[in-house]
Amino acid sequence: xxxxxxxxxxxxxxxxxxxxxxxxxxxxxxxxxxxxxxxxxxxxxxxxxxxxxxxxxxxxxxxxxxxxxxxxxxxxxxxxxxxxxxxxxxxxxxxxxxxxxxxxxxxxxxxxxxxxxxxxxxxxxxxxxxxxxxxxxxxxxxxxxxxxxxxxxxxxxxxxxxxxxxxxxxxxxxxxxxxxxxxxxxxxxxxxxxxxxxxxxxxxxxxxxxxxxxxxxxxxxxxx
Amino acid sequence: xxxxxxxxxxxxxxxxxxxxxxxxxxxxxxxxxxxxxxxxxxxxxxxxxxxxxxxxxxxxxxxxxxxxxxxxxxxxxxxxxxxxxxxxxxxxxxxxxxxxxxxxxxxxxxxxxxxxxxxxxxxxxxxxxxxxxxxxxxxxxxxxxxxxxxxxxxxxxxxxxxxxxxxxxxxxxxxxxxxxxxxxxxxxxxxxxxxxxxxxxxxxxxxxxxxxxxxxxxxxxxxxxxxxxxxxxxxxxx
Numbered sequence: 228x229x230x231x232x233x234x235x236x237x238x239x240x241x242x243x244x245x246x247x248x249x250x251x252x253x254x255x256x257x258x259x260x261x262x263x264x265x266x267x268x269x270x271x272x273x274x275x276x277x278x279x280x281x282x283x284x285x286x287x288x289x290x291x292x293x294x295x296x297x298x299x300x301x302x303x304x305x306x307x308x309x310x311x312x313x314x315x316x317x318x319x320x321x322x323x324x325x326x327x328x329x330x331x332x333x334x335x336x337x338x339x340x341x342x343x344x345x346x347x348x349x350x351x352x353x354x355x356x357x358x359x360x361x362x363x364x365x366x367x368x369x370x371x372x373x374x375x376x377x378x379x380x381x382x383x384x385x386x387x388x389x390x391x392x393x394x395x396x397x398x399x400x401x402x403x404x405x406x407x408x409x410x411x412x413x414x415x416x417x418x419x420x421x422x423x424x425x426x427x428x429x430x431x432x433x434x435x436x437x438x439x440x441x442x443x444x445x446x447x448x449x450x451x
Numbered sequence: 452x453x454x455x456x457x458x459x460x461x462x463x464x465x466x467x468x469x470x471x472x473x474x475x476x477x478x479x480x481x482x483x484x485x486x487x488x489x490x491x492x493x494x495x496x497x498x499x500x501x502x503x504x505x506x507x508x509x510x511x512x513x514x515x516x517x518x519x520x521x522x523x524x525x526x527x528x529x530x531x532x533x534x535x536x537x538x539x540x541x542x543x544x545x546x547x548x549x550x551x552x553x554x555x556x557x558x559x560x561x562x563x564x565x566x567x568x569x570x571x572x573x574x575x576x577x578x579x580x581x582x583x584x585x586x587x588x589x590x591x592x593x594x595x596x597x598x599x600x601x602x603x604x605x606x607x608x609x610x611x612x613x614x615x616x617x618x619x620x621x622x623x624x625x626x627x628x629x630x631x632x633x634x635x636x637x638x639x640x641x642x643x644x645x646x647x648x649x650x651x652x653x654x655x656x657x658x659x660x661x662x663x664x665x666x667x668x669x670x671x672x673x674x675x676x677x678x679x680x681x682x683x684x685x686x687x688x689x
Binding site: 373376377380381383384385386387389390393394397398399400401404405408429433436437440444447448449 | 588603622
């Protein structure tokens, strides 16, 4: 099953690597967000330490949802989602493959946006690079898992572009809170690694809980 | 019998509403003690403005009952695909939005009196707000998602049920008056017990009347839609 999943993920990523549509537009959008932040928030050092975790996770949320919507639109345009679901692979492989591709895409955008935040906002984001990367990866996977379920379910819905965040953000709220608190522990004047590790494990538990739930309900949600 | 059920429930709720208002304001004494050293009034955990509590907690009970039924019905709908479960889920969650709004509003009024702020990001409040946001999202999805709304909404209800408890462990200190088996509601004394349960029963009956009506109307809506689709297929109507 994992082989099928990886093949589906690879298919999605190859489309993206060839067109670069989502990556380039989202990276640019993320950069614009950082520019807006730099004018919207006070930029003395202490204030930046307080607000940069929020900027980081809001950027992830915004770029993540738009990327998700666009990526699943590709399957809708030629009605290929139906073909995928009819393919002789377990349906869960379709879900896992989609989630992996989405996580890779969100992480790709984060690779651009996070350094920009550190650079333009002059924020000490890379004081603990390992913790930062792990927490963002856990966040990206959480967004990708839950996002894939609902982007796939909303595929045929009217006004899916506005409904995706309406559905996703309330469910993802604990993830954003945990992520923000984790990053806040890392960039604080007196870094609080203990808190950061606690919130990282929280993100892990959250991801695991929703992965299990998604595996359970994905099939009955997308089947017509 | 069936035709009488909703009117009877409505009448019961109306009587209960008047009675519980009377009990709250004229029968139940306020909950405070007099501090002998200073000679001033000292509130208990309810800060002696608990008159609003009888409605606040009653609505919260209804809210959680409604959400519980709605969540179970959503799961059953995804599992069995019987439209009746979808009707029940849609009806209960629709109505729980209204009850949730009352819980948040009355809670805010109480908090302004007791804590001197309208809102505090404290676990129980945050959880209730998140729950309410998910309920509103559910209603929006049902209204605007078109033909596949039932599945999206059911998924949202199930994911929401798993997500809401997470937030409880995440924010701040719990400063809400106790609830649960050892909480305020189950350790009331004297006349407060009567008033409290009369008010809970009133709003439960009112909720039942609303849900039955709403389920019936949702079912009729669905039947009209299905008839219309069949008529379109047969070419009877344009």
